[in-house]
Amino acid sequence: MSRTDKNSGQKFYNCTVGKDNGGCSYFKWIPFDFEESKFQGVAKFEMLERLRESKENKDLLMTLYRESEHKIDHLKGLLKDVEIERDQLKHRLAMVEEKEKGLKIMVYDLLLVLAF
Secondary structure (H helix, E strand, O other), rough: OOOOOOOOOOOOEOOOHHHHHHOOEEEEOOOOOOOHHHHHHHHHHHHHHHHHHHHHHHHHHHHHHHHHHHHHHHHHHHHHHHHHHHHHHHHHHHHHHHHHHHHHHHHOOOOOOOOH
């Protein structure tokens, strides 16, 4: 949103990624009377087209993509570890519940023996 006196409050889209190296230098005002949601789609499409054309941006996007794949793999590994730990805890809980059940039966049996 513009903060200048001349265009105060006027919305616009811009991209200055790699401008000095021939990258994106996109700028477009959003008309006041234009339905913003339709314009956003057009502006995003135009901006993405310009970004895709830049070799530097392609290389950067591929690097980011590879890094995100590594992070996803790492998170999958962590999730697997948590799932294994969860299953172990479920098993331990079931064992404790069985012991508790057995102890309750023994206590009831002892109370019955003592009552007679």
